[in-house]
Amino acid sequence: MRFTPHVTVATIVENDGLFLMVEEQANQRIVLNQPAGHLEADEGLIQAAIRETLEETGWEVEPFAVVGIYLYTAPSNGVTYQRVCFAAKPRRHHPERQLDDGIVGPCWMTREQLLGEAERWRSELVLRCIDDYLSGHRHPLSLIR
Structure with missing residues (x-):
């Protein structure tokens, strides 16, 4: 069996204690996730995070740190x-922008609200990334080469 991990990006966008989340269709249900998606060919990781956030939420964002790198099966x-x-x-919202297929829409949630929706998380990484962010995990973007 060939092991081929899928490289993905996710973006934590926080504004006054609220986190930008995405409601999306996955496996016949509506789940919650950070703006996230797959790295495309000839694309850098930072550019992928900016693109995915815009495509899934209509928000232009400015990345300022790496929160973490996670392996999840x-x-x-x-x-x-x-x-x-x-x-x-968060820099600018484009509410008129058509979002990616399968995206219900963006929503802003507190960590506590997210805890109350645990059955809807796309994966356990949803809360893990937020908790790492809240714990102060910030690595410079220059970590990405």
């Missing part, structure tokens, strides 16, 4: 994902 399909999670500042 989905129990539903056995696929392993390497997630690079960024922290970013």
Whole structure:
């Protein structure tokens, strides 16, 4: 069996204690996730985080730190994902922008609200990334080469 991890990015966008989340269709249900997605060919990780956030939420963001790098194997399909999670500042919202297929829409939630929706998390990384961010995990963007 060939091991081929999938490289993904996610973005923590926090504004006054609220986190930008995405409601999206996955496996026949609506789940919550950070703005996140797969790295595309000939794309840098930071550019992927900016693109995915815009495509899924309509928000332009400015990444300022790396929160962490995570390895996660989905129990539903056995696929392993390497997630690079960024922290970013919200810069401009485009509410008229058409969002990616499968995206219900963006929403702003506190950590406590998110805790109350644990059954809707796309994966356990949703809360782990936020908790790492809240714990002060911030690595310079220059970590990404």
